[in-house]
Structure formats: C-alpha cells, structure tokens
Amino acid sequence: MSITDWKSGGREQSWRALTENTHWDIVIAGGGVTGAGVAREAARRGLRVLLVDRQDFSWGTSSRSSKMVHGGLRYIAQGDVRTTLHSVKERERLMKEAPGLVDLMPYMMPHYDGRFPGRFAFGMLLKVYDLLARRKYHTFHGADSVRERYPFLNPDGLTGASEFADAVTDDSRLVMRILHEARRDGAEVLNYVAVDRTEQNADGVTISLRDTVGGASCKVTASVLVNATGVWVNELREQLGQSADVRPARGSHIVIPAERLPVDVSFTILHPQDQRPIFVYPWEGRTVIGTTDLDHPKPDNGEVGITRREMDYLLALAAFQFPEAGIQEKDVISSWAGVRPLVASGAKNSSKESRDHTVWKDGRVVSVSGGKLTTFRLIALDVLKEARDELPECEVDKKAPVFTITDPAIASLASEQMAHRLAGFYGRDAAEIIGTAKAHGGAEDLEPIPGTHTCWAELRWQAASEAVVHLDDLMLRRSRLGLLLKNGGLDLLPDLKERLQPMLGWSDEHWAAEVERYRRLWSQFYSLPSVQSEQAAKTSEGEIA
Incomplete structure (x- = not known):
C-alpha cells in the first residue's frame, strides 16, 4: 500500500514521506492516463514508484478527450490494420475488466444519396472492424426505420444508416481508477508537485521537485525518470539537449441538454464545411457535440477553452444534421477544450497526423508522447521495455488485468x-x-x-x-x-x-x-467563448480539417 495520504489534510504528511524516501526505481512526471498506466504496470512489478504532476491528476488531455474508448476505425481505411487490431483488443479488454467505467456504446453513420461514405464501402470497413474484435456489432437500418427512430435527423436524401459499436468512458475517472490500483501496489502518487530540473549520470537521475501548493522543494534520485507530460514533453527533454517535433492540436466540445437533442447512439457526421467526422453522442445524461481539430500554439501551464470559431463550427454541424432540433448557443450548458500531443510528420493539418505514440530514451530519461486513451496499457509496456536495462529484473505477466475484480x-x-x-x-x-x-x-x-x-x-x-x-x-x-x-x-x-x-x-x-x-x-x-479562451489560442489557429 502507498504511504502518501490522499485523505483530507494528508498532504503535509505525504510531502514528508516523499522527502524521507529519496531514492526510487522510477519517478514519473505526468499524472494523465499515460503516466498512470506506467505507474500501474511498474508498481505491480514490485518497483519503487513515485508519480507526480505539477497540476491535478488528468488535468491535461486526459480529462478533456471525447471520452471514447475506440478501436480506430479510420486506421483500417488508411491501411494500418495493426494499430486498429491493438486498439480493438484493448477496447474489448477494458469493457470486460471495468464494466460501468468502460461500456459499449452504439454508433451510427447516416448515409445520403450521392454523399460519402456509401453504404456498401462503409459496410465492408465495418466487417473488417468486427472481424478484428471477433464479435459482430454492425448492422444496417433502412431510411424509414432511421426516420422513425430519429425524426429530428436531416431527412433529405437519407438512404439509411450503418450501426456499429465502440465504447465510452469518463476519462478522468479512468485515470483515477488506474492510480488507485497503482497505489494499492505501493506506488506513491502526488498531485501539484512539479519536476523543475533533472540531472543524470551513470548511476541515476537527480530530480528537483517543488510543491506548487506550499512552495517547499526537495531532491530525489531515481534509476529512471519517465517523462509522461504529453504535449509538454519537450520541457524536460530540452534540459537534456533533446527535443521532438510535437504538434499541439486543440479539440473542443459542447454539452447541451439531452432533451434538446435526444440521442441514444453516437452519431458520426461528416461536417459539411470540411468533411471531418464529428460525433454527437450521449454522455452522463447530456448530449455532447465534438470535436474540433485545430493547431494550437505551444501551450504554457495554463487553461485552454473553446473559441468563437469552434463554437460556430459545432453549432453549424448541429443545424445541418439536426435542423428540426433548432440547437442554438443559448442551449449550451458548458464546453471543454483539450490540447493533445501529435508527433508531427509534416501533414498539412493536424487531423491527418498519426495518433500513435512515440518513445524516446535519453540516457536514464524515457519520454513518451502521443497515443490514444484506449491503448494506455500498451504504451506503458513500451515505456517499461525501453527502461528495462536500468531497472531491477522482475517477472511480469503482460496479460495481467489492469483492474482488480470488484466484489x-x-x-x-x-x-x-x-x-x-x-x-x-x-x-x-x-x-x-x-x-x-x-x-x-x-x-x-x-x-x-x-x-x-x-x-x-x-x-x-x-x-x-x-x-x-x-x-x-x-x-x-x-x-x-x-x-x-x-x-x-x-x-x-x-x-x-x-x-x-x-x-x-x-x-x-x-x-x-x-x-x-x-x-x-x-x-x-468551460462556458461560452471568452476573451481568455481566445487569447490562449490566438497565436496559432490552423484549419479545422
């Protein structure tokens, strides 16, 4: 069990425990899903693990995703069957291990006369998708059936709809559940603790930590430092004279009352402006519309929010696909925006960049960025594989469940x-x-x-x-x-x-x-576009495409 105390009033005790235990097998910077996954896998191997985040757990991308645990249908269309296979297997694993946290959600792609994608081509794609999952999820609904079930859907030229399946979660609760599992196996986990500086030699890494709440600081050593800071990955790598071409991409969502747009599936709609897929889906009793995909300036340690351009873009999608619903800005309950790290390949716009992860090893510092929420476990295993030469030998069952069984x-x-x-x-x-x-x-x-x-x-x-x-x-x-x-x-x-x-x-x-x-x-x-959200996005706003 962890000795750091998450109970109210336990922070000072936790800081003292941290300063008294100054050497670790692994220190992890970053408390999102990637860092949490590494902590979970490292702690179950009996390693001495410390995870810190200069903000709150899942404060960055991992609380601001589309909440989808999906296999990556689009990767099949791009010929990357391997990535889809890994993602689909992890999706099925998570639904089996954590029902109630990761649950099946039906998706629906409406088809229209003369518009992409056509029923038969999309149906072939779904057959491959189901084959990889070893379960049949997809089916086709005729136009009359779709119109009866969803009278608010744009009927002009509707020829039917393909239904398939992926999964939905609460991304921040997913991170917290992983962290709880890591703590039970002995990992020490603290939020609002920053990694200010690192120095490494042949024997290990010296890490300067700072409590961003109380202001205290200390130094610890580790055999390995894992830099799982996502879009901020270069901040630590640059201290070592290294950097990677990470492309920050902002995605925004809006939340509206379910009664204003009642959906029981996740509609996948191609936006009329640029043909990008946008999801309209039920989540936690509300309806969510998103996401945008924009280049974002190099982020600081501050918040981001939806911009006027993004708000108008998402409302335009609602007006186009659900004209009878009459969704307006006054219906918006809240919004959220997140910046995800894409390892740049030179694609014209951010939505064309790969969502795969990349791992770099700089001596005893292992950095990771990119990747999908769905494959956090595989990313963690890749990180530990890269760090294995600096860590104690340990037996590992790579098929062991992430989550313990609930009574x-x-x-x-x-x-x-x-x-x-x-x-x-x-x-x-x-x-x-x-x-x-x-x-x-x-x-x-x-x-x-x-x-x-x-x-x-x-x-x-x-x-x-x-x-x-x-x-x-x-x-x-x-x-x-x-x-x-x-x-x-x-x-x-x-x-x-x-x-x-x-x-x-x-x-x-x-x-x-x-x-x-x-x-x-x-x-x-987290509300409507503001001066502050516009300011956070002002220096770079690429195509929403």
Whole structure:
C-alpha cells in the first residue's frame, strides 16, 4: 500500500514521506492516463514508484478527450490494420475488466444519396472492424426505420444508416481508477508537485521537485525518470539537449441538454464545411457535440477553452444534421477544450497526423508522447521495455488485468444502474462508498443529483479520499458536475458547502477563495467563448480539417 495520504489534510504528511524516501526505481512526471498506466504496470512489478504532476491528476488531455474508448476505425481505411487490431483488443479488454467505467456504446453513420461514405464501402470497413474484435456489432437500418427512430435527423436524401459499436468512458475517472490500483501496489502518487530540473549520470537521475501548493522543494534520485507530460514533453527533454517535433492540436466540445437533442447512439457526421467526422453522442445524461481539430500554439501551464470559431463550427454541424432540433448557443450548458500531443510528420493539418505514440530514451530519461486513451496499457509496456536495462529484473505477466475484480455483492447494495456505475468508477472502494452513504446520508445519498448520473455518496468520498486540493479538482475532474450542470454547478454550492466543507477541512475563508477561483475558471474556459479562451489560442489557429 502507498504511504502518501490522499485523505483530507494528508498532504503535509505525504510531502514528508516523499522527502524521507529519496531514492526510487522510477519517478514519473505526468499524472494523465499515460503516466498512470506506467505507474500501474511498474508498481505491480514490485518497483519503487513515485508519480507526480505539477497540476491535478488528468488535468491535461486526459480529462478533456471525447471520452471514447475506440478501436480506430479510420486506421483500417488508411491501411494500418495493426494499430486498429491493438486498439480493438484493448477496447474489448477494458469493457470486460471495468464494466460501468468502460461500456459499449452504439454508433451510427447516416448515409445520403450521392454523399460519402456509401453504404456498401462503409459496410465492408465495418466487417473488417468486427472481424478484428471477433464479435459482430454492425448492422444496417433502412431510411424509414432511421426516420422513425430519429425524426429530428436531416431527412433529405437519407438512404439509411450503418450501426456499429465502440465504447465510452469518463476519462478522468479512468485515470483515477488506474492510480488507485497503482497505489494499492505501493506506488506513491502526488498531485501539484512539479519536476523543475533533472540531472543524470551513470548511476541515476537527480530530480528537483517543488510543491506548487506550499512552495517547499526537495531532491530525489531515481534509476529512471519517465517523462509522461504529453504535449509538454519537450520541457524536460530540452534540459537534456533533446527535443521532438510535437504538434499541439486543440479539440473542443459542447454539452447541451439531452432533451434538446435526444440521442441514444453516437452519431458520426461528416461536417459539411470540411468533411471531418464529428460525433454527437450521449454522455452522463447530456448530449455532447465534438470535436474540433485545430493547431494550437505551444501551450504554457495554463487553461485552454473553446473559441468563437469552434463554437460556430459545432453549432453549424448541429443545424445541418439536426435542423428540426433548432440547437442554438443559448442551449449550451458548458464546453471543454483539450490540447493533445501529435508527433508531427509534416501533414498539412493536424487531423491527418498519426495518433500513435512515440518513445524516446535519453540516457536514464524515457519520454513518451502521443497515443490514444484506449491503448494506455500498451504504451506503458513500451515505456517499461525501453527502461528495462536500468531497472531491477522482475517477472511480469503482460496479460495481467489492469483492474482488480470488484466484489459482485455490490450489485445488491444499490439500484442496478447505480451499483453498475459505482463498481466501474471506484472498483473495490465502491462497497465503502455505499456503506458510508447508508450509515450517514441515507438512501437518498445514492440517488443521482438531478441533471447528472452522480450521487452525493460519490462526492463525499471524492472530497474525503481523493487528494482534492482545489474546488475545480472536485467539480471538473473527480466529478463532472462543472460540465453537466448549468452555470457550472454554482447553484449547487450551498449544498456542497454544507455537505463537503467539513470533509475537505476548509475554513469559511478558504471555501470562499476556492469558490471565487472556480467561478472565474469556469466562466473563462468551460462556458461560452471568452476573451481568455481566445487569447490562449490566438497565436496559432490552423484549419479545422
């Protein structure tokens, strides 16, 4: 078990533990899905592992994806069957290991007379896709059936629709579940700790760490430093005189009420402006439209948000494909934008770049960037393979599950839907969450908060047990209330204060400061386009294509 303390008030103790244990087999910089995957795989091998992130866990790309665990259908069309095969196998593995966290989601591609893609060519692609998964998911629906099921869909020239399948998740909760597994195997994991400098020699790497909350600093040594900082990968590599051509690409999404556009599948729509595929899909009780794909300037350590150009682009897609719904900007509940790292190949625009990952080894520093949410486990194995000469020998089962089995008795402790969710999101901690709810909050704590699938029992446990430093950690990443509720969930703050402030251990003054911080952050980067979101994107805005 980990000795760092994620409980409220445990941060100082965790920092002391870090400074008293100064040598590690592996130090990992970056608490997104890639870094979490490396920590999970390294810790299960019995290695001494420390993971730090200068922001919150999953603060970057890993909380701002499209939430899809997919096999990469487009790679087949590009002739890259190997990448699709790996991705499909990982998708199937994750659905089997973590139901409730990674679940099957039907997709639908409408077909129109004279428009790409045609039914038969797309159907052949789906046959190969299902063959790789060793399961038949795809089917075809005639035009009349599609119009009856989705009366708001643009009917002009509709010839039918192909249905197939991939999976959906909560990306930030996926990261947290991986980190919990790593901690149970002994990994030490701390958010808001920056890697400021590194120096290496034949014996190891000296790493200067800084607590970005309290300001304290210390040095530790490691046999290997893993640089899993994603789009910021060059910041550490440049200290070693190295760099890679990483192309930052921004993707933005908007969230609207499900009743304004009720979908039970993920529609895949080619945008009329540039023929890029855009998804319109159900997520956590809302409907999401995204993503854009724009070149982004070299990111700093600050937030990004949707721009006016992106908002108009996504609303234009809704107006084109769902004209009867009449979706307007006033319907938008929230937005999110993320910057993903693409290892540049010289493609004309960012959407043509490969989504595969690249690993670089500079002495005892192993850096990784790129890749897909779906294949985090394979990326972690590649990183450890590159680092193996500097690490103690250890036996490893490469087929071992990422997630431990959740007690099936949980199914009888809450409603079927809530038990499924809690078991997936929290694994072995689900029983504690349910038990605490029944002991202190009553059955109502296991009922979803209106407008979401989240219950109060989750929030209580997150506040008490998941290293929450700021209110936005809780509202945007541990839970997704800031994306799902109008006004970022600010109307819920009186209830949040009453129920959660004691668990967080915050004074009234501290609570007020966090509310103001969150209010400003949400309005500038998670709502409609703002001066600040435009400023963050201003120096580079390539084609949305």
